[in-house]
Amino acid sequence: MAKKQQKKTLKKQHIIVGVVASVLLVFIIAALATLRSQKMANKETVTLYIPTGSTYDDVVDSLDVHGCISNKAVFGTMAKIRHYKDNVKSGCYILKPEDNVWNVLTKLYCGNQDAVKVIINKHRTKKQLCEYLGKQLEMSSDTILNMLNDASICAEYGHTTQTIIGMFLQNTYEIYWNTTPEKLLKRMKKESDRFWNNDRQNKCKALKLTEDEVVALASIVEEETNKNDEKDNIASVYLNRLRKGMLLQADPTLKYAVGDFTIRRLLNKHIETESPYNTYKHRGLPPGPICIPSAASIDAVLKDKQTDYLYFCAKADFSGRHAFATTLAQHNANAAAFHAEMNRRKIYK
Secondary structure (H helix, E strand, O other): HHHHHHHHHHHHHHHHHHHHHHHHHHHHHHHHHHHOOOHHHHHOEEEEEEOOOOHHHHHHHHHOOOOOOOOOOOOOOOOHHHHOOOOOOOOOEEEOOEEEEEOOOOOOOOOOOOOEEEEEEOOOOOOHHHHHHHHHHOOOHHHHHHHOOHHHHHOOOOOOOOOOOHHOOOOEEEEOOOOOOHHHHHHHHHHHHHHHHHHHHHHHHHHHHHHHHHHHHHHHHHHHOOOHHHHHHHHHHHHHHHHOOOOOHHHHHOOOOOOOOOOOOOOHHHHOOOOOOOOOOOOOOOOOOOOOOOOOHHHHHHHOEEEEEEEEOOOOOOOOOOEEEOHHHHHHHHHHHHHHHHHHOOOOO
C-alpha cells in the first residue's frame, strides 16, 4: 500500500511540475512576444550611422540621441537575447517609426544596411570630388585623394593620375556608406565599362580618339554650355580644330589652368599662364578632363556632327547660348558684340 501511495504522490508531483512548466513556458512566450512587439520610440524616420569600430554602447548612445529608445533596460535585454551586443556591424541603417525593436536589432545584427545615394555631378578637380565623397561616405577624403594621385593605382584601372577622374560618370549611385575606397574604385570601373559599350567604343575608333580623349573633349563641352541642344555644335568646333591642327583656345581650359573658376572675363595675363591645360598655348587636348562630363556631353562628341564651324562665342543677349561662325571675321564681329555688352554691364574680370 505504501508503494502504491508513493507512486500516486510522484505522479501528482509530475503533473504539478508539468503544469507549472507549461504555465512558465506560456509566460515566457508571452513575455517574448510582448518584447518583440515593442515599437521603437522614434516618431520620424531616422538614419543611423554606425562607424567602423563602434561598440554596442556607442550604438545605444546614438539611438538614444535620435530618440529611438524609450527603455534602455528592455532594449538591453532584447539585444542580449539577439546576441547583438558582441556583433555590432558598421553601416547606414534607416529606422522607421513603424519598426519594432526586435526587427531593428535583427537588421543591425545581420548588417542589413541601407545604401546611400551618391550624386556625382560636374566636379572639376579630384580634390573637389574626394571632398564630396568624404562627406557622403565613411571614407576619408584624403585617403581616396591619395589613391587617385597614385600613378600605380591609376594604372591598375587603365588611367593616369590626370585621366582617372574621367572614370567617374555623372549619375546617381546607391552605395553602402561604409564601402572602402578600393571597393568604390572597382564600382566606378564597372560603371565606366558598362557605359563604354560597343556602340560608343566604335564611335571612338571612328573619331580616331581614345575614350580618355573623348572624355577630355567632352569635359570642355560640359564647361562651355548647359544647353544640351548646343553641345553637338560646340563639339564640332573643337573636333574641326583638332583635325586642322589649330589651337583649341578653349576658355574653360584656361580657367582650369589658372585655378579660378569664378573668372567671367579672361585677360591676356590669363593666357600667359604656363600649364599643359592651357589650350591657348599648347596644341591638342589637355592631359585629362577639366571636369566630370555628363553623358550628353560625351555623346555630343561621339556624334561627330559635321559642320564647318571653327569659332563660337557667347551671344550678346546673355541668354547662355552661342553664336557660331565659319570665318574669323564673323567670329570677331560676334565677339565684339559680346564684349561690348560685357563693358556695358561693367564686367571686367
